[in-house]
Amino acid sequence: MDLSYTPEEEEFRARLRAWLAKALPDLPPKPPATDWPARRAYDLGWQGRLHDAGYADVHWDASPTVRLIFLEETERAGAPYVGANFVGLLHAGPTIAAEGTAAQRARWLPPILRGEEVWCQGFSEPGAGSDLAALRTRARRDGDDYVVSGAKIWTSHAEVADWCELLVRTDPEAPRHRGISWLAMPMDALGVTVRPLRTLAGSTEFAEVFLDEVRVPVANRVGAEHDGWRVTMVTLSFERGTAFVGEVVACLRVLGELAREARANGRWDDPALRRRLGLLHAEFRALWRLTQWNVSEAQAGGGVPGVGGSVFKLRYSHARQELYDTAADVLGAASLDLGRGWTADRLSSLSYTIAAGTSQIQRNIVAERILGLPKGR
Amino acid sequence: MRFQLTEDQRALRAGTRELLARRFGPEALRAAVEEPRLDRGLWRELGAAGFFALRLPEADGGVGLGLPEAVLVFEEAGRALLPGPLVATHLAAGQVQGADTGETVVAAVDGSLVEWLAEADTVRGDATGAEPLHSVDPLTPLHAVRPSPAAPEAPAAALLAAPEDPAAAPLTAPEDPVAALLTAAEQLGTAGRVGELAVRHARAREQFGQPIGAFQAVKHLCADMLARTEIARVAVYAAAVTGDPLDIAGARLLADEAAVRGARDCLQVHGGMGFTWECDVHLHLKRAWVRAQRGVPATVRARELADALLADSVVQGSGLR
Numbered sequence: 001m002d003l004s005y006t007p008e009e010e011e012f013r014a015r016l017r018a019w020l021a022k023a024l025p026d027l028p029p030k031p032p033a034t035d036w037p038a039r040r041a042y043d044l045g046w047q048g049r050l051h052d053a054g055y056a057d058v059h060w061d062a063s064p065t066v067r068l069i070f071l072e073e074t075e076r077a078g079a080p081y082v083g084a085n086f087v088g089l090l091h092a093g094p095t096i097a098a099e100g101t102a103a104q105r106a107r108w109l110p111p112i113l114r115g116e117e118v119w120c121q122g123f124s125e126p127g128a129g130s131d132l133a134a135l136r137t138r139a140r141r142d143g144d145d146y147v148v149s150g151a152k153i154w155t156s157h158a159e160v161a162d163w164c165e166l167l168v169r170t171d172p173e174a175p176r177h178r179g180i181s182w183l184a185m186p187m188d189a190l191g192v193t194v195r196p197l198r199t200l201a202g203s204t205e206f207a208e209v210f211l212d213e214v215r216v217p218v219a220n221r222v223g224a225e226h227d228g229w230r231v232t233m234v235t236l237s238f239e240r241g242t243a244f245v246g247e248v249v250a251c252l253r254v255l256g257e258l259a260r261e262a263r264a265n266g267r268w269d270d271p272a273l274r275r276r277l278g279l280l281h282a283e284f285r286a287l288w289r290l291t292q293w294n295v296s297e298a299q300a301g302g303g304v305p306g307v308g309g310s311v312f313k314l315r316y317s318h319a320r321q322e323l324y325d326t327a328a329d330v331l332g333a334a335s336l337d338l339g340r341g342w343t344a345d346r347l348s349s350l351s352y353t354i355a356a357g358t359s360q361i362q363r364n365i366v367a368e369r370i371l372g373l374p375k376g377r
Numbered sequence: 378m379r380f381q382l383t384e385d386q387r388a389l390r391a392g393t394r395e396l397l398a399r400r401f402g403p404e405a406l407r408a409a410v411e412e413p414r415l416d417r418g419l420w421r422e423l424g425a426a427g428f429f430a431l432r433l434p435e436a437d438g439g440v441g442l443g444l445p446e447a448v449l450v451f452e453e454a455g456r457a458l459l460p461g462p463l464v465a466t467h468l469a470a471g472q473v474q475g476a477d478t479g480e481t482v483v484a485a486v487d488g489s490l491v492e493w494l495a496e497a498d499t500v501r502g503d504a505t506g507a508e509p510l511h512s513v514d515p516l517t518p519l520h521a522v523r524p525s526p527a528a529p530e531a532p533a534a535a536l537l538a539a540p541e542d543p544a545a546a547p548l549t550a551p552e553d554p555v556a557a558l559l560t561a562a563e564q565l566g567t568a569g570r571v572g573e574l575a576v577r578h579a580r581a582r583e584q585f586g587q588p589i590g591a592f593q594a595v596k597h598l599c600a601d602m603l604a605r606t607e608i609a610r611v612a613v614y615a616a617a618v619t620g621d622p623l624d625i626a627g628a629r630l631l632a633d634e635a636a637v638r639g640a641r642d643c644l645q646v647h648g649g650m651g652f653t654w655e656c657d658v659h660l661h662l663k664r665a666w667v668r669a670q671r672g673v674p675a676t677v678r679a680r681e682l683a684d685a686l687l688a689d690s691v692v693q694g695s696g697l698r
């Protein structure tokens with residue numbers, strides 16, 4: 001058991017730090033959360049600068065430890081989040097890299113890395129959420145095209161995306177998991193309608209996407225026809241990997257800020273509040289250790305994060321909610337003021353136990369795939 | 378960074394588990410429950426295996442290993458419900474004659490309690506006037522001592538007062554952090570073991586025509602037990618690597634929780650059987666309760682961790698490596 005880094009890793013960290021110190025001061029101002037075109041430009045612009053500095057493909061090619069250092073240092077320095085690049089860099093990109101043909105990789109990967117194209121994820125449907133394999137969006141073969149009709153929902157960044165990684169049913173007769181295919185759909189194709197949905201935070205972070213006889217070239221299918229479920233599992237295993245490294249670093253900093261705020265406003269004298277802060281400190285330190293443990297495991301095992309990510313997701317999403325509930329305790333009446341950053345963060349934390357597999361689904365995964373308990377009937 | 382067990386560490390863990398299964402299996406456990414005497418033969422065998430001398434330098438006749446190895450060995454002891462003043466004797470190795478070899482059994486006063494006082498050859502701390510308690514744990518005889526004015530109570534109380542300058546306030550609790558960490562390791566062993574017992578029962582026991590483990594209410598109890606154990610595991614192992622008192626305080630909180638809550642949930646999964654003397658679950662729960670009383674109270678640990686949040690390094694994001 002070793003928590004120290006190799007000289008090469010430390011060198012990578014030092015170089016990245018030096019570059020961040022130079023690059024961050026002339027970053028344009030962060031656009032308002034409501035201005036999607038500006039947010040898109042901002043997020044892509046940052047990815048472009050990472051690319052030019054040689055850090056673009058750190059999510060794919062680097063060792064898990066180097067990826068951890070990258071995410072840790074960029075967060076520490078206050079660099080922008082992946083933002084609109086999330087699906088491209090962390091879902092669609094890795095899937096295409098793993099499962100795509102040479103031509104597909106050449107077409108789609110460079111624009112993701114250079115920060116030129118935004119991807120969204122069209123998996124969930126009105127009738128297929130936790131039970132993703134129930135999806136019904138239909139793709140009928142017509143010559144060199146699929147003709148796609150159906151509806152997707154909760155599609156993050158759909159408004160500003162160029163491409164959608166789309167799950168469609170290509171064989172309605174086959175057993176549920178065997179009739180699905182994975183398509184790259186251009187969002188400007190005829191028949192695609194995006195209708196933004198307002199979240200409880202008031203923002204439009206996700207959308208409904210209606211598909212009416214949309215023609216998608218067969219050449220845009222990644223993986224074999226009807227094999228999309230397996231291709232998807234590759235994607236989801238990436239989603240449950242190192243995606244939260246930066247957030248854990250950020251949460252520890254927020255805890256420090258909460259403690260200072262509590263001391264300033266007098267709530268620090270409440271032993272129950274201090275106890276809560278102390279327990280959160282223990283939890284987030286341990287979540288950082290769990291990240292290091294999982295990364296070390298991935299490094300030893302060759303890269304793809306396993307179901308152990310479910311344990312992390314389960315604890316982390318609850319810890320994050322507890323963090324912002326505690327922030328509300330620290331703020332008192334001011335916690336009702338949306339002008340306080342922590343209030344908005346408290347609202348967004350509510351999605352953590354739902355998005356990317358609900359806590360109940362994570363518990364099912366842990367119980368069935370790690371503990372080997374029988375599936376329910 | 379390679380935060381995983383090494384080959385040698387895996388071998389040490391497997392060897393310890395094998396030794397304990399052979400020397401302290403189900404029958405020995407039950408015999409000990411009926412007659413809680415310390416098995417001197419087993420104690421010497423533990424000594425010979427290096428249990429107590431593990432961290433002593435080889436030059437002093439020790440094994441020359443570190444805290445990470447000690448934590449793995451104590452985790453196994455916790456799993457097996459191994460009785461005796463293990464932590465006290467381990468800490469006495471190199472200081473009390475014969476402790477390292479298992480010839481001398483060492484007990485220690487911890488706050489107002491002493492475990493295994495009557496069976497010990499040596500007691501560390503002032504145990505004058507100690508009175509036997511009717512211990513809740515059939516495998517841990519307990520004595521109560523009146524804490525003297527200079528005893529740990531006083532520094533603990535001092536800690537409870539708000540520090541003038543939080544950055545300068547002492548972060549260490551008035552307890553040996555290594556003792557706290559080894560206790561956490563034992564608790565981790567309990568957490569892992571009760572999780573296994575719960576899963577085993579949930580797969581075997583059928584009601585309503587299916588294994589009870591197919592019911593989500595049961596399944597999710599088991600999943601949460603595992604999550605609590607794994608988060609405690611990385612906290613304990615990391616604290617063993619860094620030796621940082623804050624890491625240790627956090628690890629102890631998480632491990633106490635994983636052991637006590639885990640044993641409770643395990644009892645629930647066992648139904649009426651879990652409420653019996655025959656079923657081992659109560660032994661794990663009671664031991665977890667005993668260990669949770671060691672050292673400073675959980676509130677003091679949480680307090681330390683809260684106070685540490687005021688350090689500049691935390692808001693600068695450089696608090697952890």
Ligand SMILES: Cc1cc2nc3c(=O)[nH]c(=O)nc-3n(C[C@H](O)[C@H](O)[C@H](O)COP(=O)(O)OP(=O)(O)OC[C@H]3O[C@@H](n4cnc5c(N)ncnc54)[C@H](O)[C@@H]3O)c2cc1C
Pocket residue numbers: 120121122123124128129130131153154155156157205206351354355356357358359360361364593
């Ligand atoms: C902020 C946000 C962003 C998102 N972004 C995207 C995106 O970009 N692309 C995309 O495709 N999807 C996205 N999603 C959708 C997300 O993946 C789904 O919301 C999630 O999988 C749950 O599906 P559902 O909403 O249909 O809820 P349901 O599946 O209907 O679940 C409702 C409740 O029932 C419980 N439940 C369901 N099944 C079980 C079961 N078997 N056992 C126990 N309990 C069960 C759930 O835990 C939950 O509590 C996003 C969601 C959110 C909140």
